[in-house]
Amino acid sequence: MTQTLSLEGKVAVITGGARNIGKRVAAEMISRGAKVVIGDLLDAEGEATINEFNVSAGSKVAAYIHTDVTKYSDNKALFALAQEEFGGVDIAFLNAGIGTNANAMFLPLDDKVDNRMCDINTTAVVKGSKVAMLYMAKRGGGVIVNTASVAGFLCSPAVGIYAASKHGVIGWTRSNAIFEHVCGVRMNAVCPYWVETELAGDLGNGGDQDPFAKFVADSSRTKVETVVEAVLTLVEDKSRNAQTLLALPGDVIRPQEPIATYPEIADAKYQAMVPKYAQEAIVFYKKKLADALEREGI
Numbered sequence: 001m002t003q004t005l006s007l008e009g010k011v012a013v014i015t016g017g018a019r020n021i022g023k024r025v026a027a028e029m030i031s032r033g034a035k036v037v038i039g040d041l042l043d044a045e046g047e048a049t050i051n052e053f054n055v056s057a058g059s060k061v062a063a064y065i066h067t068d069v070t071k072y073s074d075n076k077a078l079f080a081l082a083q084e085e086f087g088g089v090d091i092a093f094l095n096a097g098i099g100t101n102a103n104a105m106f107l108p109l110d111d112k113v114d115n116r117m118c119d120i121n122t123t124a125v126v127k128g129s130k131v132a133m134l135y136m137a138k139r140g141g142g143v144i145v146n147t148a149s150v151a152g153f154l155c156s157p158a159v160g161i162y163a164a165s166k167h168g169v170i171g172w173t174r175s176n177a178i179f180e181h182v183c184g185v186r187m188n189a190v191c192p193y194w195v196e197t198e199l200a201g202d203l204g205n206g207g208d209q210d211p212f213a214k215f216v217a218d219s220s221r222t223k224v225e226t227v228v229e230a231v232l233t234l235v236e237d238k239s240r241n242a243q244t245l246l247a248l249p250g251d252v253i254r255p256q257e258p259i260a261t262y263p264e265i266a267d268a269k270y271q272a273m274v275p276k277y278a279q280e281a282i283v284f285y286k287k288k289l290a291d292a293l294e295r296e297g298i
């Protein structure tokens with residue numbers, strides 16, 4: 001029987017939650033009994049969003065703090081606010097992302113432009129996960145959902161660096177299955193196809209002559225409701241860990257399975273080593289976690 005996490009009384013941190021996908025997930029979590037703390041760069045929209053949630057609930061169910069997810073200081077302040085306002089963190093939806101300058105190959109050779117895509121879409125997810133892991137370990141467990149994309153599996157030159165950044169989110173998410181056994185924290189990723197938002201309009205963007213613009217305009221769309229349902233599934237279904245869940249047109253939600261290994265690697269010696277390593281790694285990470293909690297004062 002599937003074990004379900006009830007959202008009643010849970011606390012969720014959501015990055016990039018001022019509008020669109022993040023906001024819709026926040027609204028659904030609140031409707032299922034959770035409190036949410038939103039971090040975003042868009043302060044006016046973020047404040048308006050939580051005001052809307054609090055007025056409609058008739059009590060304080062949401063808080064907002066200006067957050068640049070690329071900075072550890074901001075990530076720490078975001079999770080600290082959730083603890084201060086609502087007593088701790090059970091859920092993190094690391095959803096902030098950009099599509100600007102995704103059509104990168106012949107753009108100027110500018111460090112800032114290319115670093116920014118990977119700093120926000122990939123490295124910030126690593127940073128947010130690390131902070132979330134400590135808060136949730138302290139709480140006795142939790143669940144992190146990262147926003148990847150179908151571009152974490154499928155590629156096009158028009159979104160090359162965006163695809164690279166989202167492949168990174170897939171790799172990070174799948175690497176962290178072990179932490180459920182270390183401290184009860186699951187980590188999953190949602191992988192939507194095109195959703196009608198500002199970000200989708202910005203992706204590619206190689207100018208008027210870019211054939212990708214017509215390609216995208218003529219492509220099907222994933223409904224935002226499908227993305228919301230996929231995220232909630234990854235949160236609530238306790239059997240989902242290190243899972244990459246596609247949110248596709250036609251209301252389709254299904255996992256994208258990873259490659260387990262390769263026969264050239266997984267010989268008999270390797271197969272004997274894997275379970276032994278898994279046991280040793282859990283012990284190793286429990287010790288590392290205790291050190292990290294003490295070092296960070298969380």
Ligand SMILES: NC(=O)c1ccc[n+]([C@@H]2O[C@H](COP(=O)([O-])OP(=O)(O)OC[C@H]3O[C@@H](n4cnc5c(N)ncnc54)[C@H](O)[C@@H]3O)[C@@H](O)[C@H]2O)c1
Pocket residue numbers: 015016017018019020021022039040041042067068069070095096097098120147148149150191192193194195196197198199200
């Ligand atoms: N729209 C699509 O077609 C689509 C498809 C697949 C995946 N995604 C992913 O979904 C997520 C949400 O995107 P969306 O479509 O709702 O677009 P969106 O632009 O409305 O949402 C992204 C949010 O992230 C915030 N953000 C950007 N940089 C930030 C930073 N440094 N610190 C904090 N917040 C920051 C933005 O202000 C915005 O509120 C993104 O990660 C995106 O890559 C979108």
